[in-house]
Amino acid sequence: MMLRVGVIGTGMIGQDHIRRLTKVLSGVEVAAVADIARDRAEAAAPEGAEVFDTPEALIASDTVEAVVICSWGPAHEEQLLACIEAGKPVFCEKPMVTSEEAALRVMAAETAFGRRLVQVGFMRRFDADYRRLKAVIDGGTLGAPLIYKSIHRNASVPEGLYTSEMPLNDTLVHDADISRWLLSDEVTGVEVRLPRRSTRGGELRDPHIVLLHCASGAIVDVEISVNIGYGYDIRGEVSCEMGVAALPNRPATVVSDQYGIRQTIPEDWRERFIEAYDQEFREWIVAAGQGTATGPSAWDGYAATLVADAALRAVESGAHEKITMIDKPALYAAA
Ligand SMILES: NC(=O)C1=CN([C@@H]2O[C@H](COP(=O)(O)OP(=O)(O)OC[C@H]3O[C@@H](n4cnc5c(N)ncnc54)[C@H](O)[C@@H]3O)[C@@H](O)[C@H]2O)C=CC1
Numbered sequence: 128m129m130l131r132v133g134v135i136g137t138g139m140i141g142q143d144h145i146r147r148l149t150k151v152l153s154g155v156e157v158a159a160v161a162d163i164a165r166d167r168a169e170a171a172a173p174e175g176a177e178v179f180d181t182p183e184a185l186i187a188s189d190t191v192e193a194v195v196i197c198s199w200g201p202a203h204e205e206q207l208l209a210c211i212e213a214g215k216p217v218f219c220e221k222p223m224v225t226s227e228e229a230a231l232r233v234m235a236a237e238t239a240f241g242r243r244l245v246q247v248g249f250m251r252r253f254d255a256d257y258r259r260l261k262a263v264i265d266g267g268t269l270g271a272p273l274i275y276k277s278i279h280r281n282a283s284v285p286e287g288l289y290t291s292e293m294p295l296n297d298t299l300v301h302d303a304d305i306s307r308w309l310l311s312d313e314v315t316g317v318e319v320r321l322p323r324r325s326t327r328g329g330e331l332r333d334p335h336i337v338l339l340h341c342a343s344g345a346i347v348d349v350e351i352s353v354n355i356g357y358g359y360d361i362r363g364e365v366s367c368e369m370g371v372a373a374l375p376n377r378p379a380t381v382v383s384d385q386y387g388i389r390q391t392i393p394e395d396w397r398e399r400f401i402e403a404y405d406q407e408f409r410e411w412i413v414a415a416g417q418g419t420a421t422g423p424s425a426w427d428g429y430a431a432t433l434v435a436d437a438a439l440r441a442v443e444s445g446a447h448e449k450i451t452m453i454d455k456p457a458l459y460a461a462a
């Protein structure tokens with residue numbers, strides 16, 4: 128049985144997901160696409176896929192059994208609510224939404240529907256190295272986690288399109304989510320420190336040091352640098368009571384030549400997390416085929432949104448901004 132999927136948003140990641148859904152993964156077919164730029168949707172549409180004028184028409188269509196949202200963050204809420212109203216499983220790229228109120232509306236709609244339909248694109252949870260790191264922490268031999276250092280460096284970001292809020296509400300959300308998941312903890316407060324501005328990004332506020340205070344007392348120390356130039360560099364190290372566990376550097380061919388001995392660094396997220404994205408969709412296809420979702424939930428999207436909101440407040444106030452969450456709805460108890 129083929130799962131007939133409709134993809135909304137055919138920009139960078141939309142095209143990459145269409146490639147994996149058509150050329151890499153099985154049990155799935157891209158039956159429809161939509162983008163506010165119709166020419167981009169037409170160019171990205173695989174053979175035989177229908178191009179819709181609007182996301183609403185795509186979501187409502189009988190051709191589409193499940194939806195993949197790859198539009199810009201602020202557009203996600205409306206599209207998610209339409210999918211939930213239609214009762215269709217939906218994979219939504221991060222950030223799930225861009226405000227606390229929007230996250231509450233998505234969770235309210237899904238809990239009223241009564242079954243999980245939403246999976247958020249926090250792909251690090253599907254990365255084999257992060258999974259092994261979590262298994263070591265959960266195994267308990269190192270004792271309680273005390274400090275997690277999360278380094279998140281982008282070579283560059285699209286000039287003009289990527290604004291000064293985005294290191295916190297678009298990029299940091301990955302570190303927020305992976306920290307909560309790795310440490311099995313909840314973030315209760317956020318501080319932000321601003322080193323001197325990198326001249327590489329013009330007026331863009333970059334880099335950021337973000338401290339996530341967790342309910343257990345553990346602290347996550349995040350570096351967000353989005354114009355580091357040399358490559359896409361993701362690192363993580365957990366200091367526990369009796370030892371340290373770290374993500375390995377990605378293995379790459381070792382090149383020796385007149386310039387020395389070196390390994391290449393991934394250019395961007397598409398290269399670094401290629402297997403993780405494949406795996407997140409493998410698991411989504413199975414769940415969506417059963418009319419539901421798996422992995423990162425709307426609750427996780429909500430938690431990451433609260434961290435982003437608190438971080439944005441912390442930039443303004445310079446203070447430790449506290450986070451208060453609603454009680455976890457029963458629908459997300461197992462997630
Ligand atoms: N999980 C990950 O590692 C990554 C996630 N993302 C997320 O994916 C989303 C898209 O990012 P990119 O592909 O890099 O952006 P992009 O700008 O390359 O593409 C976005 C596309 O969505 C379309 N679009 C925007 N609003 C729309 C609407 N209301 N209806 C229909 N189409 C609409 C745009 O015309 C554009 O073609 C963002 O939420 C971003 O944060 C992006 C890169 C990596």
Ligand SMILES: O=C1[C@@H](O)[C@H](O)[C@@H](O)[C@H](O)[C@H]1O
Nearest residue numbers: 221281284297298301353396
């Ligand atoms: O999600 C992603 C992008 O949208 C974001 O802009 C980058 O900073 C992240 O590293 C990438 O994983």
